[in-house]
Amino acid sequence: LFAGPVDFVKGVVHMDGLPPADRPEVCFAGRSNVGKSSLINALTGRNSLARASNTPGRTQEINYFALGTHGYLVDLPGYGFAKAPVAVVAKWQALLKSYLAGRQTLRRAFCLIDSRHGVKDVDHEIMTLLDRSAVPFQVVMTKTDKLGPNALQPVMEQVQEALQKHPAAYPELVVTSSEKGHGIATLRAIIAGLD
Numbered sequence: 001l002f003a004g005p006v007d008f009v010k011g012v013v014h015m016d017g018l019p020p021a022d023r024p025e026v027c028f029a030g031r032s033n034v035g036k037s038s039l040i041n042a043l044t045g046r047n048s049l050a051r052a053s054n055t056p057g058r059t060q061e062i063n064y065f066a067l068g069t070h071g072y073l074v075d076l077p078g079y080g081f082a083k084a085p086v087a088v089v090a091k092w093q094a095l096l097k098s099y100l101a102g103r104q105t106l107r108r109a110f111c112l113i114d115s116r117h118g119v120k121d122v123d124h125e126i127m128t129l130l131d132r133s134a135v136p137f138q139v140v141m142t143k144t145d146k147l148g149p150n151a152l153q154p155v156m157e158q159v160q161e162a163l164q165k166h167p168a169a170y171p172e173l174v175v176t177s178s179e180k181g182h183g184i185a186t187l188r189a190i191i192a193g194l195d
């Protein structure tokens with residue numbers, strides 16, 4: 001699935017801008033700065049692919065990347081921006097809600113959690129939205145290279161405990177470091193296994 005070309009398709013700001021629902025897709029959600037672009041770049045083996053989605057103006061869009069004709073990787077806007085204007089937040093929440101509730105080809109959401117921070121209130125909000133939309137989701141721990149050998153376990157326990165509240169959550173966490181390449185093959189295999 002990841003052997004072929006990966007291309008940026010488009011940034012979407014309205015539901016009617018979504019590409020045709022003609023292939024399976026997975027989406028990535030997380031707080032701003034969680035390491036989402038780095039993860040998508042690591043997954044696809046492209047260094048600059050998801051950079052476009054991080055440039056100002058693009059950050060409120062749902063960005064579509066095509067894995068050939070086999071599937072889409074969908075980069076959701078980063079959330080939890082302290083400085084984002086209320087109207088902007090409301091607009092993207094509405095888009096996100098419609099997307100999650102209405103996208104039939106969406107197979108799984110990956111919720112990225114920074115290994116240093118664990119699950120925050122804003123993460124719970126997204127997870128609750130996923131529960132309500134009946135979108136199965138799996139947590140991906142990011143930046144694990146930033147933690148010492150004994151620091152990861154307590155954070156993972158906090159995350160696992162937090163997931164108890166969310167019926168749509170998979171209990172298994174994917175532990176990654178985009179910097180070191182850890183967990184990337186595992187995540188690729190999970191995505192390749194969905195259809």
Ligand code: GDP
Pocket residue numbers: 030031032033034035036037038039054078142143144145146176177178179180
């Ligand atoms: P995004 O806002 O979620 O797209 O986050 P980015 O991918 O742009 O990453 C935010 C910051 O975290 C950047 O400075 C990255 O270099 C850094 N970062 C991302 N992933 C990792 C990682 O696995 N390890 C380390 N040490 N830093 C990372």
